[in-house]
Amino acid sequence: MTSLFVYCLGVFLFGQSSQQVTPIRKAVELITRDSVVKVTRIGISVSGVITAPSLRKDSTLQIFVQDSTGGIKLFARRYSGPVLDVGDSVIATGNLGLFCGAEEILDPEVRILKRNLHVVPAEASLKDINNGKFNGRLITTLGKVIGKVEIPSAFIVYIRDNSNDTGKVLVSKGLFPAVDISRLNLGDELRITGIASRYSRTPPFLNGSEILVRHQSDFALSKTNKLERYIAISIGFLLFLVVILIFFNQMLRKKVKERTSRIEYESQVMTEFYKSSSEIAGTLDVKAIYRSAIRTAKRLVGTTYFLVVQMEGDESYVGDLVEIIGEDVQIKKVRFGVNLLKPLEGRLSDDNAVWNSNIDDLIGGLDDSELEKLRIDLSRKKAGSGLVADNLHDYVSALAPVQGNSRTFIIFNHAYDIGDDFSRKMVIS
Incomplete structure (x- = not known):
């Protein structure tokens, strides 16, 4: 009788039973990839730290969590649970699903365990990102800007690394505050941080890798590019000083000549x-x-x-x-x-x-x-x-x-x- 009371109290307080937590990588492996949108009937609980805020400011939930084994998206069209933020450690329970290659837990019930935790982004090459090794996880990588494109819902930045692998960086227009890419120039060496994800409509939905940036600081000039810019700025400044010195020298000569002529006059x-x-x-x-x-x-x-x-x-x-x-x-x-x-x-x-x-x-x-x-x-x-x-x-x-x-x-x-x-x-x- 006492055990039943404790169980019922747990369900009342947390909205779920004490279901076993599954590592995220194992949860992802349970998803079958036979359609663009897949909703399984597999109820599962995962535990992890939130690495990206929701891309929507309405009641839609669209965030990423990760543990030591992998990462996954939490998605709900109408979310009424606790307010979630980056750095929150949570337990999420819901059905596994797939949307255009991205693994999801649908309509999750979320319980916050801790707040203000810090996740260090994993250093990843574009090759590993494209192979899906870091899918759903927070990563950081280096690349040179080779193109920029605007589509109705987002901006896309294409990059290439030293191994000649290419990658796609997606900047959603729904981010708040907005991320400005207008100052990115072709050839800029960038360190990019974001969530490794996929968007694919072709079975088995394993291609279409992309990096989802979260805020402006996810774009940073690499040290090499900064050094090149500093050198360019320094050279430009020195040239400016030379021009100024030449100008003032000519002005001084003119003034001396005018003054001498004035005295003689x-x-x-x-x-x-x-x-x-x-x-x-x-x-x-x-x-x-x-x-x-x-x-x-x-x-x-x-x-x-x-x-x-x-x-x-x-x-x-x-x-x-x-x-x-x-x-x-x-x-x-x-x-x-x-x-x-x-x-x-x-x-x-x-x-x-x-x-x-x-x-x-x-x-x-x-x-x-x-x-x-x-x-x-x-x-x-x-x-x-x-x-x-x-x-x-x-x-x-x-x-x-x-x-x-x-x-x-x-x-x-x-x-x-x-x-x-x-x-x-x-x-x-």
Whole structure:
């Protein structure tokens, strides 16, 4: 009576009797191979560790388990047992079956014994996989990609190993998360891990071997291929560095050349302008010199006006304002009853000049109506008229034509910065 109670309790708790567990290899040998879809009436129990998750996310069960002797698929169209995961050790009881060459246990009742176990994939050659030696088991193998094909339900990758054997790798479109093979290239050396299986519709259904991958990490570049890629990347990077160095070398040469040309140009500008201006004081044909000087200055630095003034008394200056308007040069006399040098006190450089200033700083702030009118008029006249450049400004400078002579000096506008000591020294030398 007690034994019967224990038996009934076992059936109630586990949904099965304490049927003897059969090694998976022996269970597979019991299946007859006389039709594409075969359902035997042989009830059997196997024990093993789950090596692949279900390929379906609905109530369909489609997983693989293996023990030390072999592997087999557990399949049920409507599964309502415990949630199963890779690494679970289980006992599964059901009828043996065959579907297109793949051995199955149909509609199994599953009991979990342990969780989080680890199965090491068996190292297998493509020849052994094709011969069915590892059918239903988790394997790993090496191969070079020789082709890729897409079919409605899956992607297929064809590989070849060093023994010239070929194999087929199946990537189901039902996997979650999806496995991306777009980055696999022909010739890539891969280490592929997955379930060795079959899909065959030709009796006795022993051909059609394939490897079923489970997730993205089942595709991995082999060490050889990684080394080749690292070498290729390194060579590419070195070539990139060489190109960059050549580019910067050329840019540096260009900048040095431009800078040298710029210094020489500024020196030429200031020298020619200084010479043209210096001729004014000693010539009889002053107007002709004015016209020549301002045209030269406009061509070189964009000057549109210059003011030549001389001290007439202690507190007065007279001079000429020379402007270029279009193609014409206009010259008019100016007279001021104030000391124009007063705003420049403390600002004159060693060469008796004020460089790169503006008209307000030079002659602004003095109490003289004529000077104020001139300041307003000149502030509207911009340098660089007719020049084409990206760095035009409106500078105004003042300098004495004769070094150390503060009684005569020139105020002129220009579109470029007179920016280095070398150019200034050329002007006053």
